[in-house]
Amino acid sequence: MKFLLMLHLLLAGPGQPDAYKPMTLTSVRITPWHQLPALIYLPDEAKTPGKKFPLIITLHGRSIAGKDPAKIFREGVARQVREGKKIEGKDPAGKHYKFIVLAPLAESWSLGPEHLESALDDVLKRYPVDPSRVYITGYSAGGWSVGMAVTTPSLAKRLAGAVNMSPATIDDKNLASFKVTADANLHVWYFGGEAEPVFLGNCHRFADSTNRYREGLTRMTIGSHGHCCWHEYYDPHWKENGESIYDWLLRFKR
Template identity: 65%
Template sequence: MRIFLFICLLLQTAVLAGQDLKPFKQIDVQITPWHHIPALIKTPDNMKSGKRYPLLVCLHGRSIAGTDVTKIFRQGVARQMHEGKNIDAVNKLDGKKYEFIVMAPLATSWSLGPEHLYNAISDAMKKYPIDSTRIYITGYSAGGWSVGMAVTDKRMASRVAAAVNMSPATIDAENLKSFHIAAENNIHVWYFGGTDEPVFLGNCKLFADSTNKYKPGLTKLTIGDHKHCCWEQYYDPAYRENGMNIYEWLLQYKR
């Protein structure tokens, strides 16, 4: 059995070696004491000793879940970077340019709940020079569910500096009653939804309103003329509102 598993591992490694994952590499992250999942990771090209970098965690939609990490490139931040776009950004508040560590975990099914997301980030923090005051999360559809669940979970919310949530699926009933947690942790969230995706746009409005009733001004909402799609428009670093793309916007906030 051990020989068989070893051969399978070699074959998987050989297959991955032939895949174009640039500018990422594949790693495994631990989400329970007994379970690891694959993830794509991109670190700055010339990391400086002693320097810590913002972490951007990217959470995929339901159709991406499974075992094939290359599916992550179909949508989201990873697709933009895979196509050669640069998401490094200047923080408008301090005028400094920031390079991100970008991690895109691959859920076995659906997306990652708060406990698994917390553990995945903890594992990454052991391996990479991550600035714990600048942990950002973003997701779309099922990944938007992950973001919504995270900012309404006490332990996970204590880590998040800011978030971008696109067309989120409906979160669990208990979390729907817990947006005070996002407010208490001062988590700014930029929501995106389309006029032709009424359920998902409704979730954007509900999540934003449920946060703002505790702390007005924590959320931002962009409504586009589209159905449940088109996230690439917003993830493209060339897309700007009020002079900022989502990456520049995130960098305004830290814990």
Template identity: 30%
Template sequence: MKPFYLLRNQNILLIFVFSLLFSVPVHAQQTLTHIDGWNAYVHLPDDYNDGTMRKYPLICFVPGAGEVGTDASKLLVYGPSKFVASGHNMQFNINGVTVKPIVISIQPASGWPSPAALNAKLDSIMLRWRCDPARINVTGLSMGGWSWDNFVDGYNASYSAKIASIVAMSAPPPDNTIPNMRDFAIGGGRWWGFEGTQDYRLMDIIRDTLNSASPGSARYTKYIGGHCCWNTWYDPNWTENGESIYTWMLKQYRPEISGTVNPIANAGRDTAFATSITAFDLLGSGFDPNGLNLEYNWRKIQGPAAGFSSTSDPQVSLYNLEFGYYAFELKVTNTLGGVGLDTVYVLNGKNALPVSLTQFTAKRQGKSILLNWQSDNEINFDHYEIERSADGIHFSQKGIQLPNGNGTGIARYQAVDQTPLAGRNYYRLKIVDRDASFAYSKIVFIDTKSDATIDIKAYTGQKGILKLFINAQSSIEGTLVFTNTIGATLYDTPLTINAGENTLNIPFNYQKGTYYISFITPGSKNTIGIIQ
């Protein structure tokens, strides 16, 4: 019987060792894991695995420089995970509703992580756990607070657009200068800073900068003391005017704009050269009606080889150009993720294009899309190929149009797409010569999503007045609704829209911030976002 007794105890020992190897340290309601090489404590709500596949708000914590490295126990010294380890269930009453966030503390392997490094960790978190992308809240102390302030400091528009709120404690000012944080506030982000009387970090300047850009977007707590005491405020039981940092974060939502507030791209004037050249400057520019920072990106979408001095500046130099017909696209992106596109065409050598195309347009015609174009001097020309794309990049042929002119003079053409795609439809013409050489026209597009017979534009240039331009293909009755970023209805009135252009001047006496203008009919909802 002894061998059996020993084997049984060995099995017990193996089971115990197995549990040590494959389970995580036992801390209440959270587990230790790794996120792309960084230690991380992860707390999931108690109903996370109930089968509903719901998404939860996220609170992501980064510690100070003294807690970086590979010793995971340091993640339990300060911050939310310390209180989870002490038994707090991370459940909060928000306006009478129990809200249960996912709480994740991440430990940088070394100090002062870059915005790109933090973005990679956020992307991994979003892929692994069911976090609500509109409710990503971040917090940190000292270096950790700096990390998140720096994350939204104008390095990348998509970074700022991810974060609903930041709680920063004793954080040094961000590297890219405080004024670059204003776009975070304009885009709907919220910030709460904590600073000691003996540890001045310019956090009151951040508060004033953000509130100047968007009133009410930032709050500030000044405490008596130095570079210390952070668990005072990470304690879920601490409140200021009835609000803990947790209840405050869990009330924040990142606005999602349908019909984005788009910037305007200008790629410059189309140019033709009688003889081919080898170098040329693209003089692009961008304009954002709300004053947001812009990122620029150039790309060649048509033509022979060409070199760029840069692809991320508005004005760039081209080199090593060859004989041919070029098209260069300028993309501008603002902090809200709004995009503007424009294309400039360069005819490098007078014989590079088989046809002189003087007009190319697309418009809705019922449920179809009508293409019209006009050309001149179709000498040695063979045919047009009509191409369509869903993304403006990958095109497929939808039809062929033979010439109807006599080679000289003006020729006019029409084509109808009877089965357009849902959403954006991009069109271009492939202009083919008799020797099989070809060039492309500019790209035009039509958006058929929702009720595309309605187009809404809004401007707030005159103080206290919202000017609405609503274009409709037919008369339609509906309701005009204004809402703010938390979904509260500010304006709601029945409205009849006549066929054609409708201009409305509506009182609009609201504080600075992001608002949504919707025209709702029984079968559709058209929404645009504006920034006051």
């Protein structure tokens, strides 16, 4: 895997400078011995000394997993970046923020919480991230990652907010651990489709399990679609009650 990662980095180098623009191919360390390829977007102002930015970690579905980082652009926040959309928003006071976007590539399925936490540690050391504004989102298998993250104590307390779209079913231990989410005062916005009963059912189960311990931490949007259409919600121009998912995330910080 290390050889393949080096090969990807070389191919995206001087010979192919536009291969992943406006994102850049990098890697994130998920164990002391293992790294995964990832795409990262940095605002132009990230070069300003001392300036920090909110981070949104975006996690793909199962069909994207593998060894080709370019597949990340098929869906999610990375697709919006590739299409030239500005991943930015305003907090309730009207202050404008631009996001750093990190899109890691899982070898199969998605990333578990222990790998996400290691990747976060790595990114915080290398990029100008505001640690009080770390957000996470994912769809399908990536939604499994989000569900696992918000129910893992060490990670939940580091996240400022989450957006979970059509999540796959999480592990039984975590399914019984939404008190962790509530204790961390972690807000999660769920998205599901009327024609995807299993995934919509997971949205309701996760939200209800959180609300049992503390009401007001979850939000739910239900569309008239199946297991698809996440690009609509990830588009920063899409708004519900006057705010995009990026505006909503900026309500919250650690």
